[in-house]
Structure formats: structure tokens, C-alpha cells
Amino acid sequence: xxxxxxxxxxxxxxxxxxxxxxxxxxxxxxxxxxxxxxxxxxxxxxxxxxxxxxxxxxxxxxxxxxxxxxxxxxxxxxxxxxxxxxxxxxxxxxxxxxxxxxxxxxxxxxxxxxxxxxxxxxxxxxxxxxxxxxxxxxxxxxxxxxxxxxxxxxxxxxxxxxxxxxxxxxxxxxxxxxxxxxxxxxxxxxxxxxxxxxxxxxxxxxxxxxxxxxxxxxxxxxxxxxxxxxxxxxxxxxxxxxxxxxxxxxxxxxxxxxxxxxxxxxxxxxxxxxxxxxxxxxxxxxxxxxxxxxxxxxxxxxxxxxxxxxxxxxxxxxxxxx
Amino acid sequence: xxxxxxxxxxxxxxxxxxxxxxxxxxxxxxxxxxxxxxxxxxxxxxxxxxxxxxxxxxxxxxxxxxxxxxxxxxxxxxxxxxxxxxxxxxxxxxxxxxxxxxxxxxxxxxxxxxxxxxxxxxxxxxxxxxxxxxxxxxxxxxxxxxxxxxxxxxxxxxxxxxxxxxxxxxxxxxxxxxxxxxxxxxxxxxxxxxxxxxxxxxxxxxxxxxxxxxxxxxxxxxxxxxxxxxxxxxxxxxxxxxxxxxxxxxxxxxxxxxxxxxxxxxxxxxxxxxxxxxxxxxxxxxxxxxxxxxxxxxxxxxxxxxxxxxxxxxxxxxxxxx
Numbered sequence: 001x002x003x004x005x006x007x008x009x010x011x012x013x014x015x016x017x018x019x020x021x022x023x024x025x026x027x028x029x030x031x032x033x034x035x036x037x038x039x040x041x042x043x044x045x046x047x048x049x050x051x052x053x054x055x056x057x058x059x060x061x062x063x064x065x066x067x068x069x070x071x072x073x074x075x076x077x078x079x080x081x082x083x084x085x086x087x088x089x090x091x092x093x094x095x096x097x098x099x100x101x102x103x104x105x106x107x108x109x110x111x112x113x114x115x116x117x118x119x120x121x122x123x124x125x126x127x128x129x130x131x132x133x134x135x136x137x138x139x140x141x142x143x144x145x146x147x148x149x150x151x152x153x154x155x156x157x158x159x160x161x162x163x164x165x166x167x168x169x170x171x172x173x174x175x176x177x178x179x180x181x182x183x184x185x186x187x188x189x190x191x192x193x194x195x196x197x198x199x200x201x202x203x204x205x206x207x208x209x210x211x212x213x214x215x216x217x218x219x220x221x222x223x224x225x226x227x228x229x230x231x232x233x234x235x236x237x238x239x240x241x242x243x244x245x246x247x248x249x250x251x252x253x254x255x256x257x258x259x260x261x262x263x264x265x266x267x268x269x270x271x272x273x274x275x276x277x278x279x280x281x282x283x284x285x286x287x288x289x290x291x292x293x294x295x296x297x298x299x300x301x302x303x304x305x306x307x308x309x310x311x312x313x314x315x316x317x318x319x320x321x322x
Numbered sequence: 323x324x325x326x327x328x329x330x331x332x333x334x335x336x337x338x339x340x341x342x343x344x345x346x347x348x349x350x351x352x353x354x355x356x357x358x359x360x361x362x363x364x365x366x367x368x369x370x371x372x373x374x375x376x377x378x379x380x381x382x383x384x385x386x387x388x389x390x391x392x393x394x395x396x397x398x399x400x401x402x403x404x405x406x407x408x409x410x411x412x413x414x415x416x417x418x419x420x421x422x423x424x425x426x427x428x429x430x431x432x433x434x435x436x437x438x439x440x441x442x443x444x445x446x447x448x449x450x451x452x453x454x455x456x457x458x459x460x461x462x463x464x465x466x467x468x469x470x471x472x473x474x475x476x477x478x479x480x481x482x483x484x485x486x487x488x489x490x491x492x493x494x495x496x497x498x499x500x501x502x503x504x505x506x507x508x509x510x511x512x513x514x515x516x517x518x519x520x521x522x523x524x525x526x527x528x529x530x531x532x533x534x535x536x537x538x539x540x541x542x543x544x545x546x547x548x549x550x551x552x553x554x555x556x557x558x559x560x561x562x563x564x565x566x567x568x569x570x571x572x573x574x575x576x577x578x579x580x581x582x583x584x585x586x587x588x589x590x591x592x593x594x595x596x597x598x599x600x601x602x603x604x605x606x607x608x609x610x611x612x613x614x615x616x617x618x619x620x621x622x623x624x625x626x627x628x629x630x631x632x633x634x635x636x637x638x639x640x641x642x643x644x
Contacts, residue, residue: 002469002499002610147324177324179569180502180534181541207565208527212502212534219503230601242601243529246608247501255608259628262601267626277599279552279564279584286568286577288324304589306581 005218007248011046013112013200013226014241017068018049018091019233024273026051026066030079032265033068036229039261041084043245044252047112047224050076053090055098076109087111091142094121097128105136112138114170119149122157126164133165140200140224142170146186147177147288158193168198168224173213176206176236176281177288180216187220200224203239205231206285208277210239218248229258230266235291236281274298279306287313327540329570333368335434335522335548336563339390340371340413341555346595348373348388352401354587355390358551361583363406365567366574369434369546372398375412377420398431409433413464416443419450427458436462438494441471444479448486455487462522462546464492468508469499469610480515490520490546495535498528498558498603499610502538509542522546525561527553528607530599532561540570551580552588557613558603596620601628609635 016036017028033050040048051068067075071090080088089112102113113132117125122143129139141161143149161169171186178186183201190199201217203210203226214225227244231237242262245255270276280294283306297309338358339350355372362370373390389397393412402410411434424435435454439447444465451461463483465471483491493508500508505523512521523539525532525548536547549566553559564584567577592598602616605628619631 002501003504005501005503179324179327179537181327181537182325205530207569208530208533208562211530212537215501215503215534240530242604246604247529256629256632259601259605259632263626263628267601279581279589282564282568283581304585306585307578310578310581 004247004249005215007218007250009221009223010218010248010250011224012241012244013047013049013089013224014040014045014228015049015202015226015238016228016232016241018051019226019238020228020275021051021066021068022234023232023275024066024269025064026068028066028068033079035265036261037080037084037086039229039257040241041086042257043241043254044250045086045241045245047087047089049089049091049114051090053092053101053110053113054096055101058096058098071110073103073108073110080109083109089114091116092128093117094124094128099128099131102132102135110137112140114140114142116142116144116172118144119146119153119157122160126160126166129164129166133167138168139166140168140170141166142172142200142202144172145174145290146171147173147175147182154189155193161197162194166197168200169194170200170202170224170226172202173204175288175290176204176210176285178203178213179207179209180212183213183216184220187217187222191220198223200226202226204233204236204285205238205277206236206281206291210237211243214239214244215247230262230270232266232269232275235275235295236277236285237275279304280309283310283313289313326569326571327537329540329572331543331545332540332570332572333546334563334566335369335371335411335546336362336367336550337371337524337548337560338550338554338563340373341548341560342550342597343373343388343390344556345554345597346388346591347386348390350388350390355401357587358583359402359406359408361551361579362563363408364579365563365576366572367408367563367567369409369411371411371413371436373412375414375423375432375435376418377423380418380420393432395425395430395432402431405431411436413438414450415439416446416450421450421453424454424457432459434460434462436464436492438464438466440466441468441475441479444482448482448488451486451488455489460490461488462490462492463488464494464522464524466494467496467612468493469495469497469504476511477515483519484516488519490522491516492522492524492546492548494524495526497610497612498526498532498607500525500535501529501531502534505535505538506542509539509544513542520545522548524548526555526558526607527560527599528558528603528613532559533565536561536566537569552584552592554588554591554597557597557617558599558607559597601626602631605632605635611635
């Protein structure tokens with residue numbers, strides 16, 4: 001017999017639409033999103049991140065994207081005419097959100113607004129968080145690319161965060177470069193400096209560690225766990241929601257509706273779109289850098305020439321100008 | 323920056339041909355095997371398991387299999403005319419090996435013979451191990467399906483093993499059902515009862531934990547780590563060799579030759595043959611059972627009907643006769 005991970009107090013935030021939209025330019029049908037919502041609700045998943053709430057006015061090339069990139073409250077009411085137990089979340093990026101677009105919570109279907117930023121923009125992110133907090137939302141601050149942050153930057157950010165009204169602070173492994181040992185140390189550090197905040201983790205699967213890193217978070221009582229059905233997310237994707245449902249010890253979790261979603265929607269979608277453990281993404285993960293170069297490679301005829309790609313990224317004068 | 327795992331004293335046993343042969347009926351060309359051998363050698367991998375050394379006389383349906391299923395010493399000399407630093411290994415199964423086929427080590431290219439068995443056959447396996455040990459080989463005892471073993475069976479086996487001449491004892495997660503926490507406990511237990519033996523781990527990737535489970539073994543100083551290039555192995559496959567090479571802290575390891583092998587051979591092979599994170603294998607992993615039912619499903623038109631498959635395995639009167 002194997003042992004399930006005790007998960008009292010952990011909640012799942014499914015990011016299939018939001019992070020998966022980075023794969024297919026948010027080209028999900030309304031039926032897909034409705035099926036996902038009812039599947040996640042039936043599976044016992046606590047939150048569904050249904051997209052970004054950035055403003056199309058503040059982003060170039062926005063016209064071609066599906067509606068989940070710029071969530072509109074009226075549209076959302078048509079998609080989800082009946083709220084179920086699963087709460088709804090949206091992500092915003094610093095400098096890309098128009099705060100006038102964010103209704104007071106009682107007028108919106110959204111429950112949670114998450115603000116993503118790099119370490120140097122924590123001040124700006126916290127200002128947004130305070131605003132959304134005042135409008136009644138649950139809030140999280142998602143600090144991206146933590147593997148590229150120096151200690152003194154992090155300690156400085158902790159001081160600001162500790163004073164703020166943000167509910168939950170996320171450790172985001174944007175490049176999929178962190179191991180369970182790295183996560184363990186980071187979680188301990190966040191707990192030490194932010195003892196009054198709840199924590200969250202957002203993992204990427206470049207080195208097949210997204211689920212294992214999330215299990216470490218479960219073990220340490222991290223409150224919010226990001227995941228995506230069938231792991232759908234940018235590049236190597238995220239921690240698979242179905243693995244959390246199958247392995248976390250919580251009587252309300254049920255993997256079956258997630259399998260149903262996979263059979264009906266994710267398997268056909270994966271035939272058309274690509275994400276997961278793919279060698280160029282493994283290479284950017286091991287080198288602890290953004291997957292954008294690997295994503296560019298995968299759209300060319302050389303997509304499987306991983307040695308050439310590796311050589312390019314590891315030749316100092318080419319990769320970094322030395 | 324991410325942190326590499328300190329790996330002093332760990333050695334890699336690449337099982338691509340042996341375990342991967344379970345995927346393609348050992349249909350690897352001589353060129354493939356030669357390229358793999360030189361790649362592994364250049365990458366710094368310590369052992370290559372080049373196949374099974376079972377006897378075709380003792381196995382049904384043996385005619386159709388490639389030569390790596392029944393290694394012949396003369397044939398092996400043609401494939402590997404020049405031994406390099408990477409040692410060669412073969413696996414045998416209880417009841418399927420003819421001991422007359424095993425030459426004295428000085429007449430063979432093989433360095434290591436591993437004996438696989440279930441817990442109830444540890445006595446038989448140890449008798450074989452003693453024989454191979456006397457003929458000069460390094461030896462391992464690979465106890466399969468440990469997730470299905472009761473404590474008293476295991477303690478009984480430990481007594482026999484402690485008295486034997488076997489060099490290394492393997493913890494084998496045959497069903498890919500174990501988590502890092504499970505592996506951690508098992509390794510501690512093996513160390514406690516077998517303090518004079520070296521340990522090894524063989525993982526399967528049904529729940530995307532093969533690499534993470536191997537990292538736990540590295541952390542605990544386990545001496546032999548099984549892996550396969552691009553994870554090729556039965557059903558969900560094994561811990562990917564390239565991930566160990568990229569992440570273990572040992573100056574002699576080099577991931578580049580493994581990437582080369584992937585570009586040249588594994589990507590085209592994966593187009594024809596199937597292994598890896600595939601939902602029915604995840605289901606047998608989470609249910610802690612042999613993947614044979616999932617392998618059977620994958621060869622039918624219903625291969626992606628994972629909900630039906632899950633229902634069948636979890637309906638008590640159907641699955642277990644109650």
C-alpha cells in the first residue's frame with residue numbers, strides 16, 4: 001500500500017484556463033469552460049482560475065486572444081449562470097490591469113483576485129492588492145521567478161508584504177527549475193518572515209518535479225496549491241490537478257470528474273496543442289531560465305534539435321554576451 | 323539559482339535497453355545499442371543494463387523478441403568490441419535463467435548481474451546471487467512490488483539477505499505508486515535492517531514521481547540509481563537518465579551526450595512506441611497495482627476511456643470479486 005499525503009487545510013486552485021491559455025491563446029470554447037467548472041466542482045476543487053482580468057487596452061496583439069484573457073463580468077455571467085461550490089479566480093499583471101475594470105465583489109462572480117509580479121514590483125503589486133481587498137475580494141500576491149531573486153531583495157519584499165493586507169503569498173517557480181529541497185527551504189523562509197500570511201505554490205513541470213514540489217508544500221501545510229488538469233500550462237505545464245485529487249487525503253476530493261474532463265476534452269486538445277515534458281523545456285529548466293527561447297524553438301522545424309539548443313544556451317559568449 | 327543534489331557515492335544504472343525492451347519487445351538495432359553505450363560512457367553513467375540474460379528455453383513466445391532479451395556472450399562481443407568505462411549489466415528473473423548460461427566473469431563482457439524477484443522468492447533469488455557472486459560478478463537483489471509487501475514478510479526477508487553475499491539490495495517501485503515520503507521510510511528501513519549492504523532504487527513514473535523519488539534516494543546516499551534515457555520503460559517508464567545527469571552534483575556527469583541520444587534515437591522511437599505519463603497508467607499507479615490492465619487497454623480502441631477503466635478497477639465486485 002502507498003500512503004496518501006495528509007492535506008488538512010490545503011486548497012486547490014485550478015489554473016487550466018488561465019495558464020493553459022498561454023498555450024492556445026485562450027481559445028477555449030464556452031462548453032469547455034463550463035464542463036471544466038462542473039468537473040472541478042464535482043471533484044471538490046476549491047478554486048477555478050477562469051482567466052486573466054487584464055485590460056485589452058494595455059496589451060498589444062490582444063485582438064486575436066480568446067475571451068478568457070480579458071474577463072468581462074457580463075460575459076462571465078452567461079458562461080456561469082449558476083455559481084457552484086467552486087470559487088472563481090482571476091489573475092492580473094502589474095501594469096496591464098485597469099483598476100476601473102474591477103467591480104466591487106458583490107457585483108462580480110469572482111471571489112479571488114491574484115496579482116502577479118516580479119520581485120522589484122512588489123510595491124506596485126501590493127497597492128493593487130490593497131485596492132482589490134477594499135473592494136471585497138480574497139487576494140494573493142504571486143511573486144514570479146523566485147529562483148532568480150537575491151536574498152536581500154527577498155528580505156526587503158518580506159518587510160513590505162508583512163505590513164500589507166494581502167491574504168496569501170505565492171512562491172512561483174516560473175522556470176520549473178526548483179527541486180523539492182529548494183521548495184522546502186523557500187517555504188520555511190516564507191513562513192519565518194511572513195508568519196501571519198497564508199502561503200501558496202505555483203509549480204512548473206520542466207523537470208518532472210511539479211507534483212513532487214507540490215507534495216512538499218502539502219507536507220508543510222501550504223494553504224493554496226496551483227494545478228491544471230492534465231498539467232496544461234505554458235511550456236512544460238503545471239502540477240496535474242488529477243494527481244492532487246488522487247493523492248491528497250481529503251474525503252471531499254474525487255479524481256473521477258477530472259478523468260472525465262481529460263477523456264472528453266484534454267486528450268483531443270493535446271493532439272492539437274503542445275505542453276508537458278519536452279526536452280527543450282527541460283533544458284531551460286535545468287539552466288534556470290525563462291522558457292521563451294524553447295517556446296520559440298518549438299515553433300520551428302528544428303524543434304527536436306535539443307543538443308544545438310543546449311549548446312547555444314550554454315556557450316557563454318552566445319548566451320550571455322559574457 | 324536552483325540547487326543541484328549532492329550525489330557523492332551515487333552511481334547510475336541505465337536501464338533503457340532492458341526495461342525499455344518491455345515496450346518494443348527488445349527491437350533495438352545494434353546501432354541504437356552501440357550509440358547508447360558510447361553516449362552513456364561519454365555522459366559518465368557508470369552502468370548500462372544491456373538486457374535480460376534469461377533463457378529462451380524457459381520462456382514462452384520467445385522467438386519474436388529481439389536479442390537483448392536473451393543476451394548471448396558471443397553476440398555481445400560483436401556489439402561491444404571495445405569495452406569503455408561504463409560497465410555492463412544484465413537482469414535475470416527467478417525460474418527463467420539457466421545457470422549454465424552464465425560464464426565466469428573473466429570470460430564475459432558483463433560486470434553486474436541483477437536478480438529480480440518477488441518477496442516470496444527471496445530465498446531462490448539469493449541462491450542465484452551466491453552462484454553469480456562465486457563466478458566473479460557484482461550482484462544485486464531487486465525486490466519487486468514492495469508496495470504490496472507486508473511488514474512481517476519484509477522482516478523475514480531482511481534476515482536472509484543480511485546473511486547473504488549479495489552486494490546491493492534494490493527497492494523497486496514496480497507499480498509507480500510510491501511517493502517521496504514512502505521511499506524515504508523504505509530507505510530508512512532497509513538501512514536499519516541491512517546496514518552492511520549497499521542500496522539501489524528502481525522507480526516508475528506513473529504519478530510523475532520517478533525523478534523526485536530518486537532525488538530522495540540521492541539525498542539518503544543510496545548507492546545505485548536506475549534510470550532510462552527519455553524515461554523509456556514499461557508503461558509509464560522510469561526516472562529519466564537525462565534528469566539525473568542534469569541535476570546530480572558530480573563533475574563527471576554530462577547531460578549533453580544523453581540529449582544527443584534523445585535527438586537521434588529516442589524522439590523518432592517515441593513516435594512509434596508509447597511510454598510515459600498516460601492516464602490509465604496513472605490510474606494503476608494511484609491504485610497501487612500492476613499496469614498490465616492499463617497496458618491491455620492501451621492496445622484497444624478504448625485506450626483513452628480512462629473513466630470507464632477507473633470505474634472497472636474501482637468497482638469492488640468487478641475488480642476483486644469482493
